Amino acid sequence: MMVSSQTSPSPQPSPARGEGAKPFSIPVRIYYEDTDVGGVVYYANYLRYIERARTEWLRAAGFELDVIQSEIKAVFVVRRVEADYHSPALLGNLITVTAEPTEVGASRLIIRQRIRRDDELLFSAIVTLAFIASDLSGPIRMPAAMRSAMKSTISQALA
Amino acid sequence: MMVSSQTSPSPQPSPARGEGAKPFSIPVRIYYEDTDVGGVVYYANYLRYIERARTEWLRAAGFELDVIQSEIKAVFVVRRVEADYHSPALLGNLITVTAEPTEVGASRLIIRQRIRRDDELLFSAIVTLAFIASDLSGPIRMPAAMRSAMKSTISQALA
Amino acid sequence: MMVSSQTSPSPQPSPARGEGAKPFSIPVRIYYEDTDVGGVVYYANYLRYIERARTEWLRAAGFELDVIQSEIKAVFVVRRVEADYHSPALLGNLITVTAEPTEVGASRLIIRQRIRRDDELLFSAIVTLAFIASDLSGPIRMPAAMRSAMKSTISQALA
Amino acid sequence: MMVSSQTSPSPQPSPARGEGAKPFSIPVRIYYEDTDVGGVVYYANYLRYIERARTEWLRAAGFELDVIQSEIKAVFVVRRVEADYHSPALLGNLITVTAEPTEVGASRLIIRQRIRRDDELLFSAIVTLAFIASDLSGPIRMPAAMRSAMKSTISQALA
Numbered sequence: 319m320m321v322s323s324q325t326s327p328s329p330q331p332s333p334a335r336g337e338g339a340k341p342f343s344i345p346v347r348i349y350y351e352d353t354d355v356g357g358v359v360y361y362a363n364y365l366r367y368i369e370r371a372r373t374e375w376l377r378a379a380g381f382e383l384d385v386i387q388s389e390i391k392a393v394f395v396v397r398r399v400e401a402d403y404h405s406p407a408l409l410g411n412l413i414t415v416t417a418e419p420t421e422v423g424a425s426r427l428i429i430r431q432r433i434r435r436d437d438e439l440l441f442s443a444i445v446t447l448a449f450i451a452s453d454l455s456g457p458i459r460m461p462a463a464m465r466s467a468m469k470s471t472i473s474q475a476l477a
Numbered sequence: 478m479m480v481s482s483q484t485s486p487s488p489q490p491s492p493a494r495g496e497g498a499k500p501f502s503i504p505v506r507i508y509y510e511d512t513d514v515g516g517v518v519y520y521a522n523y524l525r526y527i528e529r530a531r532t533e534w535l536r537a538a539g540f541e542l543d544v545i546q547s548e549i550k551a552v553f554v555v556r557r558v559e560a561d562y563h564s565p566a567l568l569g570n571l572i573t574v575t576a577e578p579t580e581v582g583a584s585r586l587i588i589r590q591r592i593r594r595d596d597e598l599l600f601s602a603i604v605t606l607a608f609i610a611s612d613l614s615g616p617i618r619m620p621a622a623m624r625s626a627m628k629s630t631i632s633q634a635l636a
Numbered sequence: 637m638m639v640s641s642q643t644s645p646s647p648q649p650s651p652a653r654g655e656g657a658k659p660f661s662i663p664v665r666i667y668y669e670d671t672d673v674g675g676v677v678y679y680a681n682y683l684r685y686i687e688r689a690r691t692e693w694l695r696a697a698g699f700e701l702d703v704i705q706s707e708i709k710a711v712f713v714v715r716r717v718e719a720d721y722h723s724p725a726l727l728g729n730l731i732t733v734t735a736e737p738t739e740v741g742a743s744r745l746i747i748r749q750r751i752r753r754d755d756e757l758l759f760s761a762i763v764t765l766a767f768i769a770s771d772l773s774g775p776i777r778m779p780a781a782m783r784s785a786m787k788s789t790i791s792q793a794l795a
Numbered sequence: 796m797m798v799s800s801q802t803s804p805s806p807q808p809s810p811a812r813g814e815g816a817k818p819f820s821i822p823v824r825i826y827y828e829d830t831d832v833g834g835v836v837y838y839a840n841y842l843r844y845i846e847r848a849r850t851e852w853l854r855a856a857g858f859e860l861d862v863i864q865s866e867i868k869a870v871f872v873v874r875r876v877e878a879d880y881h882s883p884a885l886l887g888n889l890i891t892v893t894a895e896p897t898e899v900g901a902s903r904l905i906i907r908q909r910i911r912r913d914d915e916l917l918f919s920a921i922v923t924l925a926f927i928a929s930d931l932s933g934p935i936r937m938p939a940a941m942r943s944a945m946k947s948t949i950s951q952a953l954a
Contacts, residue, residue: 349532350542351525351680353673355727355864357931360669361873362842366510369839373508383509384569387832396838399878406872406931409673410543454834454883510839512832514705514886516772519828520714521683528680546673554724555679560717565772568832613675613724667850668860669843684828691826701827702887728861 341418341432342375342471348411358406364441365399367415368431372445375417375429379467390461391452394427401443411435422468425449425457500577500591501534501630507570517565523600524558526574527590531604534576534588538626549620550611553586560602570594581627584608584616659736659750660693660789666729676724682759683717685733686749690763693735697785708779709770712745719761729753740786743767743775818895818909819852819948825888835883841918842876844892845908849922852894856944867938868929871904878920888912899945902926902934 346367354360372394373383387393407413414434421428426448433441449460460468505526513519531553532542546552566572573593580587585607592600608619619627664685672678690712691701705711725731732752739746744766751759767778778786823844831837849871850860864870884890891911898905903925910918926937937945 347529347533349525349529350672350674351528351678354668355671355673355675356668356870356872356929357673358872361876362669362839362846365839365842366508369510370506370508374506382569384567387568393833395833395835395883396880398880399838399876401876401878403873403875408543409546410541452833509831509833510837513827514830514832514834515711515713515770515827516832517713520717521680521687521828524680524683552674554674554676555721557721558679558717558719560719562714562716565713611674665847665851667843667847669846684826687828688824688826692824700887702885705886726861727864728859 341416342371342378343414343416344371344374346370346413346415346433348407348409348413350409352407353409358408361403364401364403364407364433364443367413367433368417368443368445371415371417371431372429372447375419375471379464379471381464381467387452390458392449392458393452394447395450396445397426397448398446399443401441403441405438405440407433407435407440413440419468419472420444422460422465422472424459424465427468500575501530501537502573502575503530503533505529505572505574505592507566507568507572509568511566512568517567520562523560523562523566523592523602526572526592527576527602527604530574530576530590531588531606534578534630538623538630540623540626546611549617551608551617552611553606554609555604556585556607557605558602560600562600564597564599566592566594566599572599578627578631579603581619581624581631583618583624586627659734660689660696661732661734662689662692664688664731664733664751666725666727666731668727670725671727676726679721682719682721682725682751682761685731685751686735686761686763689733689735689749690747690765693737693789697782697789699782699785705770708776710767710776711770712765713768714763715744715766716764717761719759721759723756723758725751725753725758731758737786737790738762740778740783740790742777742783745786818893819848819855820891820893821848821851823847823890823892823910825884825886825890827886829884830886835885838880841878841880841884841910841920844890844910845894845920845922848892848894848908849906849924852896852948856941856948858941858944864929867935869926869935870929871924872927873922874903874925875923876920878918880918882915882917884910884912884917890917896945896949897921899937899942899949901936901942904945 348359352359352363376383383394412435416430416432416434418430419427420430426446429445429447431443431445432439448457450457507518511518511522535542542553571594575589575591575593577589578586579589585605588604588606590602590604591598607616609616666677670677670681694701701712730753734748734750734752736748737745738748744764747763747765749761749763750757766775768775825836829836829840853860860871889912893907893909893911895907896904897907903923906922906924908920908922909916925934927934
């Protein structure tokens with residue numbers, strides 16, 4: 319039947335400072351904009367969802383990208399993505415997107431990201447980011463408070 | 478300071494069957510994917526946000542687009558958009574996107590949509606949609622239950 | 637048969653300084669990224685194509701947006717779009733996108749844009765743009781040389 | 796100066812059946828839609844450009860994706876992407892995007908793709924694709940003529 323059985327989307331991020339091994343995650347609803355004529359989500363769009371999860375993970379840790387750009391004059395840029403497409407997301411799906419740091423360097427981050435629909439793994443990726451000056455002149459060190467907030471989520475994620 | 482003052486996003490749609498004149502709305506967070514080198518949201522992306530609001534309005538009324546496509550073999554297509562860009566949305570903003578039907582015909586819908594950041598109007602549009610066969614062969618009548626659910630949100634929106 | 641009968645895409649813009657009434661145009665090929673699960677081009681994407689045509693029209697007149705942003709510290713922003721969707725573009729289509737200025741003010745432009753597949757009109761729009769300071773502080777006057785180059789394409793377009 | 800020194804874009808693909816080791820390539824112009832507030836091309840968009848190059852490589856070999864979908868009832872889906880971001884593309888850049896098959900299996904393809912601005916390498920990726928039934932039911936064998944056309948471009952690419 320056409321009547322919705324799924325509840326409305328409530329993209330409430332899971333806690334960043336989790337109890338136990340639960341990684342940070344956000345829900346993402348799949349809309350027409352996300353799909354292609356093949357009937358599934360267009361492959362580049364999964365990179366949009368994992369970036370949203372990284373942004374919310376950072377926000378949950380107390381840091382916002384627009385403030386980082388205006389106050390520290392720095393941006394995160396992606397250096398490498400290894401992505402595996404296991405099964406496609408479809409129109410109307412409510413998927414869960416995780417962000418789990420695996421390495422926090424002075425100006426480099428490695429984050430493991432997974433996308434699931436219920437218990438099914440749809441997509442996984444390892445993303446390497448650099449923290450660089452906004453004028454693209456080169457890498458700069460992340461503030462100590464930022465690194466330490468990030469590291470606190472690592473140990474929990476891997477605990 | 479860099480520490481976030483905004484609370485986490487909780488894109489909980491407002492009730493479709495409102496008490497009073499409150500139109501249906503959803504929150505949308507602005508990410509890097511949404512912006513352009515001009516420093517603001519890219520102009521075509523507002524059309525993505527208003528489509529998300531239309532989809533959630535329909536879902537809140539009990540109808541899901543993927544089910545409509547698979548069971549009724551029909552899709553909504555946009556026939557006309559009149560859009561005014563009042564003020565730009567920026568990276569990190571949490572905006573509110575409304576969907577208020579103003580006309581529900583047999584196979585045609587007109588919806589007024591607005592985007593606000595707090596109380597400031599950023600964008601407004603009037604969107605005309607047609608309900609057509611999935612094979613694009615022509616317009617078909619919306620099911621009576623769908624039209625009546627839609628109409629119930631009109632009278633409330635304009636009451 | 638599967639063998640292509642269409643020739644390869646050669647997005648060579650038509651001349652900006654036309655002989656007669658031919659408006660400036662560019663070809664655009666439709667890829668998977670452009671489509672949605674409805675089987676047609678996603679409605680917001682037509683706004684991307686018409687922006688490409690505006691950019692190439694400006695380039696053909698001797699002006700590049702990145703140089704305008706870095707040297708004049710100005711950007712064009714869209715103020716209003718009136719768009720009519722006549723017939724959908726499909727995967728693999730080679731479409732033609734025009735840009736014809738109808739009004740060139742001190743800091744405001746109105747451009748008529750059309751998208752065709754062969755002789756069939758798929759989409760038409762009237763776009764109003766403002767020329768504003770890059771820091772979004774307000775409108776600024778377009779350089780005289782830019783306005784005069786733009787105007788020279790008007791008279792030809794409407795001649 | 797603001798006057799353009801670059802010539803107009805003429806996205807004429809390089810020959811698929813090259814003389815010597817030159818891989819298939821297409822030019823891509825960077826527009827506002829491609830950039831983000833960081834001042835560079837948004838990272839997911841490189842996946843759009845390499846897909847355009849794969850599509851044009853296939854078209855140059857005599858095969859069109861829309862025809863494949865309607866006649867063979869099959870689609871290519873991406874299974875894995877390994878992408879390295881070397882240096883960012885910027886607004887107004889004219890970049891060159893290559894597609895070089897390195898493995899052509901019964902229902903699996905591996906393609907090496909590179910993006911350059913003049914001689915500078917901006918992005919490189921290894922993309923694994925599967926040829927599957929349009930209804931997503933599973934992999935199917937590519938037609939012999941398609942595999943053999945693909946293989947002919949391999950040997951040239953690697954010769």
